[in-house]
Amino acid sequence: MERYLAPFAYLPSGWQRNVCIEIDDNGFITQLTANDVSGQCQKLTGAILPGMPNLHSHAFQRAMAGLGEQRLNPHDSFWSWREQMYQVALQITPEQLYVIAKSLYMEMLEGGFTSVGEFHYLHHDANGKPYAGNDEMADAISRAAADAGIGLTLLPTLYSYSDFAMAPASSTQRRFIQTTEQYLAQLDRLKPLIQARPNQRLGGCFHSLRACTPEQINDVVATLPSDWPLHLHLSEQMREVNRCLEVHQTTPLDWLSRSVEINARWCMIHATHITTRELELLANAQAVAGLCPLTEASLGDGLFEVKRFLAKGGRIGIGSDSHISVDVSEELRMLEYGQRLKHQQRNFLANTQYPSTAERMLVESYRGGAQALAQPIGQLAVGQRADLIELDLSAPYLESANIEQLLDSWVFAHYKNAIQSVMVAGKWQVKEHQHLEHQSMHTHLLDTLTALRS
16 A cells, blocks of 8 residues: 655546545555645655546557658658558567567656557568467567556457458558458457456457448457447548548448447547538547547648537547657647647637636546546546656746646646656656666667668
Protein backbone atom coordinates (compact mmCIF):
# COMPACT_ATOMS: atom_id res chain seq x y z
CA MET A 1 0.00 0.00 0.00
CA GLU A 2 1.31 3.43 -0.98
CA ARG A 3 -0.05 6.88 -0.12
CA TYR A 4 0.86 10.07 -1.99
CA LEU A 5 -0.14 13.64 -1.15
CA ALA A 6 -0.68 15.86 -4.19
CA PRO A 7 -0.91 19.64 -3.69
CA PHE A 8 -3.47 19.58 -6.54
CA ALA A 9 -5.25 16.61 -8.13
CA TYR A 10 -7.82 16.59 -10.92
CA LEU A 11 -10.71 14.41 -9.71
CA PRO A 12 -14.05 13.81 -11.48
CA SER A 13 -15.38 16.78 -9.49
CA GLY A 14 -12.55 19.02 -10.73
CA TRP A 15 -9.40 20.31 -9.04
CA GLN A 16 -9.01 19.48 -5.36
CA ARG A 17 -6.21 20.54 -2.99
CA ASN A 18 -3.98 18.39 -0.79
CA VAL A 19 -5.32 15.07 -2.04
CA CYS A 20 -4.06 11.86 -0.48
CA ILE A 21 -4.09 9.09 -3.09
CA GLU A 22 -4.03 5.58 -1.63
CA ILE A 23 -2.91 2.79 -3.97
CA ASP A 24 -3.03 -0.93 -3.23
CA ASP A 25 -0.38 -3.53 -4.06
CA ASN A 26 -2.15 -4.36 -7.35
CA GLY A 27 -1.83 -0.78 -8.57
CA PHE A 28 -5.44 0.36 -8.06
CA ILE A 29 -6.73 3.44 -6.27
CA THR A 30 -8.46 2.49 -3.02
CA GLN A 31 -9.04 5.90 -1.45
CA LEU A 32 -8.88 9.60 -2.29
CA THR A 33 -8.97 12.18 0.50
CA ALA A 34 -9.04 15.91 -0.28
CA ASN A 35 -7.70 18.45 2.22
CA ASP A 36 -5.74 15.66 3.92
CA VAL A 37 -3.89 16.66 7.09
CA SER A 38 -2.96 13.18 8.33
CA GLY A 39 0.74 13.60 7.58
CA GLN A 40 0.87 9.93 6.54
CA CYS A 41 1.36 10.41 2.78
CA GLN A 42 4.51 10.84 0.68
CA LYS A 43 4.50 14.41 -0.59
CA LEU A 44 4.47 15.14 -4.29
CA THR A 45 5.40 18.54 -5.67
CA GLY A 46 3.35 18.60 -8.89
CA ALA A 47 -0.27 18.66 -9.98
CA ILE A 48 -1.70 15.18 -10.59
CA LEU A 49 -3.88 14.23 -13.56
CA PRO A 50 -5.09 10.89 -14.89
CA GLY A 51 -2.81 9.40 -17.55
CA MET A 52 -4.19 9.73 -21.07
CA PRO A 53 -5.25 6.66 -23.10
CA ASN A 54 -3.70 6.54 -26.57
CA LEU A 55 -6.42 4.76 -28.52
CA HIS A 56 -4.64 4.31 -31.86
CA SER A 57 -1.06 3.28 -32.58
CA HIS A 58 0.88 1.65 -35.40
CA ALA A 59 4.16 1.27 -33.53
CA PHE A 60 6.30 0.29 -36.52
CA GLN A 61 5.47 3.57 -38.28
CA ARG A 62 7.50 5.49 -35.70
CA ALA A 63 10.55 4.19 -37.61
CA MET A 64 9.63 6.30 -40.67
CA ALA A 65 8.90 9.57 -38.84
CA GLY A 66 10.54 12.37 -40.82
CA LEU A 67 11.11 10.21 -43.91
CA GLY A 68 7.91 11.08 -45.78
CA GLU A 69 8.38 14.85 -45.95
CA GLN A 70 10.04 15.21 -49.37
CA ARG A 71 7.86 15.52 -52.46
CA LEU A 72 8.58 12.60 -54.74
CA ASN A 73 5.23 12.82 -56.50
CA PRO A 74 3.61 16.01 -57.85
CA HIS A 75 0.32 14.66 -56.47
CA ASP A 76 1.68 13.55 -53.11
CA SER A 77 -1.07 12.23 -50.85
CA PHE A 78 -2.02 9.69 -48.23
CA TRP A 79 -1.82 7.04 -50.95
CA SER A 80 1.74 7.85 -52.00
CA TRP A 81 2.76 8.01 -48.33
CA ARG A 82 1.19 4.56 -47.89
CA GLU A 83 3.54 3.10 -50.51
CA GLN A 84 6.53 4.44 -48.56
CA MET A 85 5.07 2.97 -45.37
CA TYR A 86 4.75 -0.44 -47.02
CA GLN A 87 8.45 -0.43 -47.84
CA VAL A 88 9.32 0.14 -44.18
CA ALA A 89 6.85 -2.54 -43.10
CA LEU A 90 8.48 -5.09 -45.40
CA GLN A 91 11.85 -4.73 -43.68
CA ILE A 92 11.16 -4.83 -39.95
CA THR A 93 12.10 -7.95 -38.00
CA PRO A 94 10.53 -8.99 -34.68
CA GLU A 95 13.68 -7.89 -32.84
CA GLN A 96 13.60 -4.48 -34.53
CA LEU A 97 9.88 -4.10 -33.84
CA TYR A 98 10.50 -4.76 -30.15
CA VAL A 99 13.11 -1.99 -29.99
CA ILE A 100 10.99 0.50 -31.95
CA ALA A 101 7.86 -0.26 -29.93
CA LYS A 102 9.57 -0.19 -26.54
CA SER A 103 11.25 3.12 -27.33
CA LEU A 104 7.95 4.51 -28.65
CA TYR A 105 6.04 3.40 -25.57
CA MET A 106 8.67 5.06 -23.38
CA GLU A 107 8.15 8.25 -25.39
CA MET A 108 4.41 7.92 -24.90
CA LEU A 109 4.87 7.72 -21.14
CA GLU A 110 7.13 10.78 -21.16
CA GLY A 111 4.45 12.58 -23.21
CA GLY A 112 1.59 11.72 -20.84
CA PHE A 113 0.08 8.59 -22.43
CA THR A 114 -0.19 5.72 -19.93
CA SER A 115 -2.00 3.10 -22.03
CA VAL A 116 -2.14 2.34 -25.72
CA GLY A 117 -4.33 0.56 -28.26
CA GLU A 118 -1.94 -1.13 -30.69
CA PHE A 119 -3.67 -1.61 -34.06
CA HIS A 120 -1.44 -4.47 -35.13
CA TYR A 121 -1.48 -5.89 -38.67
CA LEU A 122 2.21 -6.67 -39.25
CA HIS A 123 1.68 -10.41 -38.79
CA HIS A 124 3.97 -12.43 -41.09
CA ASP A 125 7.61 -12.61 -42.14
CA ALA A 126 9.02 -10.61 -45.04
CA ASN A 127 7.89 -13.29 -47.50
CA GLY A 128 4.33 -13.18 -46.25
CA LYS A 129 4.60 -16.53 -44.47
CA PRO A 130 3.71 -17.17 -40.82
CA TYR A 131 6.67 -17.20 -38.44
CA ALA A 132 7.65 -20.54 -36.94
CA GLY A 133 5.93 -19.53 -33.70
CA ASN A 134 3.17 -17.72 -35.64
CA ASP A 135 2.95 -14.63 -33.45
CA GLU A 136 6.48 -13.28 -33.06
CA MET A 137 5.45 -9.78 -34.10
CA ALA A 138 2.48 -9.61 -31.72
CA ASP A 139 4.66 -10.97 -28.94
CA ALA A 140 7.27 -8.29 -29.67
CA ILE A 141 4.57 -5.63 -29.17
CA SER A 142 3.33 -7.20 -25.94
CA ARG A 143 6.85 -7.59 -24.51
CA ALA A 144 7.73 -4.02 -25.48
CA ALA A 145 4.68 -2.67 -23.66
CA ALA A 146 5.38 -4.79 -20.58
CA ASP A 147 9.04 -3.74 -20.46
CA ALA A 148 8.26 -0.06 -21.04
CA GLY A 149 5.59 -0.21 -18.33
CA ILE A 150 2.63 1.05 -20.37
CA GLY A 151 -0.88 -0.44 -20.34
CA LEU A 152 -1.77 -2.24 -23.56
CA THR A 153 -4.92 -3.16 -25.45
CA LEU A 154 -3.51 -5.33 -28.23
CA LEU A 155 -5.69 -5.17 -31.33
CA PRO A 156 -4.63 -7.88 -33.77
CA THR A 157 -6.10 -6.78 -37.06
CA LEU A 158 -7.99 -8.70 -39.72
CA TYR A 159 -6.71 -7.67 -43.16
CA SER A 160 -7.76 -9.82 -46.13
CA TYR A 161 -8.11 -7.65 -49.26
CA SER A 162 -6.64 -4.58 -50.91
CA ASP A 163 -9.90 -2.81 -51.76
CA PHE A 164 -13.67 -3.05 -51.91
CA ALA A 165 -15.18 -5.95 -53.88
CA MET A 166 -12.64 -8.28 -52.25
CA ALA A 167 -9.81 -7.16 -54.51
CA PRO A 168 -6.74 -9.38 -54.06
CA ALA A 169 -3.97 -8.06 -51.84
CA SER A 170 -0.89 -6.55 -53.46
CA SER A 171 2.56 -8.04 -52.96
CA THR A 172 3.49 -5.11 -50.70
CA GLN A 173 0.64 -6.09 -48.35
CA ARG A 174 1.79 -9.69 -47.98
CA ARG A 175 2.82 -9.37 -44.31
CA PHE A 176 -0.70 -8.31 -43.31
CA ILE A 177 -2.99 -10.84 -44.95
CA GLN A 178 -5.12 -13.38 -43.08
CA THR A 179 -8.35 -15.23 -43.68
CA THR A 180 -11.08 -15.04 -41.06
CA GLU A 181 -10.13 -18.52 -39.84
CA GLN A 182 -6.44 -17.60 -39.53
CA TYR A 183 -7.36 -14.46 -37.63
CA LEU A 184 -9.57 -16.28 -35.13
CA ALA A 185 -6.82 -18.87 -34.60
CA GLN A 186 -4.38 -16.06 -33.89
CA LEU A 187 -6.69 -14.59 -31.26
CA ASP A 188 -6.96 -17.99 -29.57
CA ARG A 189 -3.17 -18.33 -29.47
CA LEU A 190 -2.72 -14.84 -28.06
CA LYS A 191 -5.25 -15.12 -25.22
CA PRO A 192 -2.97 -16.94 -22.74
CA LEU A 193 0.02 -14.77 -23.67
CA ILE A 194 -1.80 -11.50 -22.99
CA GLN A 195 -3.61 -12.79 -19.90
CA ALA A 196 -0.22 -13.61 -18.36
CA ARG A 197 1.01 -10.01 -18.63
CA PRO A 198 -0.36 -7.43 -16.18
CA ASN A 199 -2.24 -4.40 -17.54
CA GLN A 200 -2.73 -5.98 -20.95
CA ARG A 201 -5.85 -7.16 -22.74
CA LEU A 202 -7.07 -8.05 -26.23
CA GLY A 203 -9.63 -6.49 -28.53
CA GLY A 204 -11.07 -7.24 -31.95
CA CYS A 205 -9.91 -5.17 -34.89
CA PHE A 206 -10.62 -4.85 -38.60
CA HIS A 207 -8.30 -2.82 -40.79
CA SER A 208 -10.97 -1.13 -42.90
CA LEU A 209 -13.93 -1.91 -45.11
CA ARG A 210 -11.47 -2.00 -47.97
CA ALA A 211 -9.58 -4.82 -46.26
CA CYS A 212 -12.43 -6.97 -44.94
CA THR A 213 -16.16 -7.37 -45.50
CA PRO A 214 -19.11 -6.84 -43.15
CA GLU A 215 -19.74 -10.59 -43.36
CA GLN A 216 -16.24 -11.28 -42.04
CA ILE A 217 -16.73 -8.70 -39.31
CA ASN A 218 -20.01 -10.31 -38.24
CA ASP A 219 -18.43 -13.76 -38.18
CA VAL A 220 -15.58 -12.52 -35.96
CA VAL A 221 -17.72 -10.46 -33.60
CA ALA A 222 -20.03 -13.42 -33.05
CA THR A 223 -17.12 -15.42 -31.59
CA LEU A 224 -15.57 -12.73 -29.38
CA PRO A 225 -16.31 -12.11 -25.70
CA SER A 226 -18.92 -9.38 -25.34
CA ASP A 227 -16.56 -7.15 -23.31
CA TRP A 228 -13.91 -6.93 -26.03
CA PRO A 229 -13.61 -3.53 -27.74
CA LEU A 230 -13.83 -3.38 -31.54
CA HIS A 231 -11.75 -1.05 -33.74
CA LEU A 232 -11.92 -0.12 -37.43
CA HIS A 233 -10.40 2.51 -39.74
CA LEU A 234 -13.35 4.37 -41.25
CA SER A 235 -13.75 6.97 -44.02
CA GLU A 236 -10.28 8.46 -43.54
CA GLN A 237 -9.96 9.54 -47.18
CA MET A 238 -12.52 10.64 -49.76
CA ARG A 239 -11.07 8.14 -52.24
CA GLU A 240 -12.21 5.39 -49.88
CA VAL A 241 -15.69 6.89 -49.57
CA ASN A 242 -16.03 7.38 -53.31
CA ARG A 243 -14.89 3.83 -54.04
CA CYS A 244 -17.48 2.49 -51.61
CA LEU A 245 -20.16 4.56 -53.33
CA GLU A 246 -19.03 3.20 -56.69
CA VAL A 247 -19.08 -0.46 -55.60
CA HIS A 248 -21.90 -0.53 -53.03
CA GLN A 249 -23.92 2.61 -53.87
CA THR A 250 -23.57 3.90 -50.32
CA THR A 251 -21.00 5.22 -47.87
CA PRO A 252 -18.82 2.98 -45.64
CA LEU A 253 -20.55 3.29 -42.26
CA ASP A 254 -23.99 3.06 -43.83
CA TRP A 255 -22.90 -0.10 -45.66
CA LEU A 256 -21.46 -1.61 -42.49
CA SER A 257 -24.48 -0.75 -40.35
CA ARG A 258 -26.83 -2.65 -42.66
CA SER A 259 -25.39 -5.96 -41.43
CA VAL A 260 -23.32 -5.21 -38.30
CA GLU A 261 -24.65 -3.76 -35.04
CA ILE A 262 -22.91 -0.47 -34.26
CA ASN A 263 -22.78 -0.03 -30.48
CA ALA A 264 -20.59 1.28 -27.67
CA ARG A 265 -17.98 -1.46 -28.22
CA TRP A 266 -16.88 0.23 -31.43
CA CYS A 267 -14.08 2.72 -31.91
CA MET A 268 -14.16 4.16 -35.43
CA ILE A 269 -10.72 5.50 -36.22
CA HIS A 270 -10.67 8.88 -38.02
CA ALA A 271 -14.27 8.83 -39.35
CA THR A 272 -13.20 12.04 -41.07
CA HIS A 273 -15.58 11.98 -44.01
CA ILE A 274 -18.71 10.41 -42.55
CA THR A 275 -22.05 11.91 -43.57
CA THR A 276 -24.43 13.79 -41.27
CA ARG A 277 -26.59 10.68 -41.02
CA GLU A 278 -23.58 8.52 -40.18
CA LEU A 279 -22.42 11.02 -37.57
CA GLU A 280 -25.80 10.76 -35.84
CA LEU A 281 -25.70 6.96 -36.07
CA LEU A 282 -22.28 6.87 -34.43
CA ALA A 283 -23.30 9.31 -31.69
CA ASN A 284 -26.55 7.48 -30.93
CA ALA A 285 -24.64 4.20 -30.66
CA GLN A 286 -22.30 5.75 -28.04
CA ALA A 287 -19.40 4.53 -30.16
CA VAL A 288 -16.07 6.36 -29.96
CA ALA A 289 -14.59 8.44 -32.78
CA GLY A 290 -10.84 7.82 -32.55
CA LEU A 291 -9.18 11.08 -33.60
CA CYS A 292 -5.47 11.37 -34.41
CA PRO A 293 -5.05 15.10 -35.05
CA LEU A 294 -1.32 15.25 -35.84
CA THR A 295 -1.36 12.23 -38.15
CA GLU A 296 -4.56 13.41 -39.86
CA ALA A 297 -2.88 16.77 -40.48
CA SER A 298 0.33 15.10 -41.66
CA LEU A 299 -1.52 12.87 -44.15
CA GLY A 300 -3.90 15.58 -45.36
CA ASP A 301 -6.94 13.59 -44.27
CA GLY A 302 -9.25 16.46 -43.37
CA LEU A 303 -11.10 17.44 -40.19
CA PHE A 304 -13.77 15.59 -38.25
CA GLU A 305 -16.84 17.56 -37.11
CA VAL A 306 -15.93 17.32 -33.44
CA LYS A 307 -18.25 19.94 -31.96
CA ARG A 308 -21.32 18.70 -33.82
CA PHE A 309 -20.56 15.12 -32.80
CA LEU A 310 -20.12 16.00 -29.13
CA ALA A 311 -23.31 18.08 -29.17
CA LYS A 312 -25.20 14.95 -30.24
CA GLY A 313 -23.74 12.97 -27.33
CA GLY A 314 -20.87 11.43 -29.28
CA ARG A 315 -17.64 10.29 -27.67
CA ILE A 316 -14.08 10.98 -28.77
CA GLY A 317 -10.59 9.88 -27.84
CA ILE A 318 -7.12 10.66 -29.17
CA GLY A 319 -4.31 8.58 -30.63
CA SER A 320 -0.87 9.28 -32.02
CA ASP A 321 -1.31 6.81 -34.93
CA SER A 322 1.81 7.17 -37.14
CA HIS A 323 3.74 8.90 -34.33
CA ILE A 324 5.20 11.88 -36.13
CA SER A 325 5.11 13.28 -32.60
CA VAL A 326 4.22 11.61 -29.31
CA ASP A 327 2.74 14.06 -26.83
CA VAL A 328 -0.69 14.50 -25.26
CA SER A 329 -0.60 18.29 -25.27
CA GLU A 330 0.42 18.44 -28.95
CA GLU A 331 -2.44 16.17 -30.02
CA LEU A 332 -4.98 18.21 -28.05
CA ARG A 333 -3.62 21.50 -29.31
CA MET A 334 -3.83 20.29 -32.91
CA LEU A 335 -7.38 19.02 -32.28
CA GLU A 336 -8.54 22.50 -31.23
CA TYR A 337 -6.46 24.48 -33.72
CA GLY A 338 -7.71 22.43 -36.67
CA GLN A 339 -11.27 23.29 -35.68
CA ARG A 340 -10.37 26.97 -35.27
CA LEU A 341 -8.93 27.09 -38.77
CA LYS A 342 -11.98 25.41 -40.26
CA HIS A 343 -14.62 27.39 -38.39
CA GLN A 344 -12.71 30.68 -37.91
CA GLN A 345 -13.54 30.82 -34.20
CA ARG A 346 -11.38 30.69 -31.07
CA ASN A 347 -11.87 28.32 -28.11
CA PHE A 348 -14.09 26.30 -30.40
CA LEU A 349 -14.44 23.16 -28.28
CA ALA A 350 -15.06 24.91 -24.96
CA ASN A 351 -18.65 25.01 -23.71
CA THR A 352 -20.70 26.32 -20.81
CA GLN A 353 -19.82 23.41 -18.54
CA TYR A 354 -16.13 23.58 -19.45
CA PRO A 355 -15.11 27.14 -20.38
CA SER A 356 -11.50 25.90 -20.34
CA THR A 357 -10.82 24.52 -23.82
CA ALA A 358 -8.09 22.18 -22.57
CA GLU A 359 -10.28 20.83 -19.78
CA ARG A 360 -13.12 20.02 -22.20
CA MET A 361 -10.79 18.14 -24.53
CA LEU A 362 -9.12 16.27 -21.69
CA VAL A 363 -12.39 15.18 -20.09
CA GLU A 364 -13.82 13.95 -23.39
CA SER A 365 -10.57 12.20 -24.38
CA TYR A 366 -10.22 10.46 -21.03
CA ARG A 367 -13.75 9.10 -21.24
CA GLY A 368 -13.62 8.02 -24.88
CA GLY A 369 -10.11 6.61 -24.60
CA ALA A 370 -10.93 4.47 -21.58
CA GLN A 371 -14.04 3.15 -23.35
CA ALA A 372 -12.12 2.38 -26.56
CA LEU A 373 -9.37 0.48 -24.71
CA ALA A 374 -11.81 -1.21 -22.29
CA GLN A 375 -9.47 -0.61 -19.37
CA PRO A 376 -10.21 0.81 -15.87
CA ILE A 377 -8.49 4.11 -16.55
CA GLY A 378 -9.15 7.77 -17.34
CA GLN A 379 -10.17 9.03 -13.89
CA LEU A 380 -8.65 9.53 -10.48
CA ALA A 381 -11.32 7.51 -8.71
CA VAL A 382 -11.59 4.55 -6.38
CA GLY A 383 -11.41 1.30 -8.34
CA GLN A 384 -9.48 2.82 -11.21
CA ARG A 385 -5.93 1.78 -12.09
CA ALA A 386 -3.40 4.21 -10.67
CA ASP A 387 -2.24 5.74 -13.97
CA LEU A 388 -1.09 9.24 -13.10
CA ILE A 389 0.87 12.08 -14.64
CA GLU A 390 2.49 14.79 -12.54
CA LEU A 391 2.81 18.27 -14.03
CA ASP A 392 5.92 20.20 -13.01
CA LEU A 393 4.68 23.25 -11.10
CA SER A 394 8.15 24.79 -11.19
CA ALA A 395 7.81 25.23 -14.96
CA PRO A 396 7.34 29.01 -15.45
CA TYR A 397 4.13 28.86 -17.52
CA LEU A 398 2.58 26.48 -15.00
CA GLU A 399 3.91 28.02 -11.80
CA SER A 400 2.58 31.43 -12.84
CA ALA A 401 -0.89 30.08 -13.69
CA ASN A 402 -3.76 29.94 -11.21
CA ILE A 403 -5.49 26.58 -10.86
CA GLU A 404 -8.24 27.50 -13.34
CA GLN A 405 -5.58 28.31 -15.96
CA LEU A 406 -3.34 25.30 -15.34
CA LEU A 407 -4.68 22.88 -17.97
CA ASP A 408 -4.81 25.56 -20.68
CA SER A 409 -1.27 26.63 -19.80
CA TRP A 410 -0.07 23.03 -20.15
CA VAL A 411 -1.81 22.35 -23.46
CA PHE A 412 -1.43 25.73 -25.16
CA ALA A 413 1.74 27.28 -23.69
CA HIS A 414 3.61 24.16 -24.86
CA TYR A 415 6.24 23.90 -22.15
CA LYS A 416 8.33 21.00 -23.42
CA ASN A 417 9.16 19.38 -20.08
CA ALA A 418 5.87 20.02 -18.32
CA ILE A 419 5.46 16.37 -17.27
CA GLN A 420 7.89 15.50 -14.51
CA SER A 421 6.65 12.06 -13.42
CA VAL A 422 4.38 9.32 -14.71
CA MET A 423 2.93 6.31 -12.91
CA VAL A 424 1.24 3.24 -14.38
CA ALA A 425 -0.57 0.77 -12.11
CA GLY A 426 1.09 2.21 -9.02
CA LYS A 427 4.65 2.10 -10.41
CA TRP A 428 6.64 5.17 -11.41
CA GLN A 429 7.89 4.81 -14.99
CA VAL A 430 8.99 8.42 -15.59
CA LYS A 431 10.91 10.48 -13.03
CA GLU A 432 12.56 13.86 -13.52
CA HIS A 433 11.02 14.12 -17.01
CA GLN A 434 12.58 10.93 -18.37
CA HIS A 435 11.64 7.29 -18.52
CA LEU A 436 13.75 5.23 -16.14
CA GLU A 437 15.36 3.44 -19.12
CA HIS A 438 15.65 6.52 -21.34
CA GLN A 439 19.45 6.50 -21.58
CA SER A 440 19.90 2.76 -21.94
CA MET A 441 17.52 2.57 -24.94
CA HIS A 442 19.36 5.21 -26.96
CA THR A 443 21.96 2.94 -28.57
CA HIS A 444 19.49 0.14 -29.30
CA LEU A 445 17.13 2.54 -31.05
CA LEU A 446 19.92 4.26 -32.98
CA ASP A 447 21.26 0.94 -34.26
CA THR A 448 17.78 -0.20 -35.29
CA LEU A 449 16.90 3.03 -37.10
CA THR A 450 20.28 3.13 -38.85
CA ALA A 451 19.77 -0.41 -40.15
CA LEU A 452 16.24 0.31 -41.39
CA ARG A 453 17.01 3.70 -42.90
CA SER A 454 20.09 2.52 -44.77
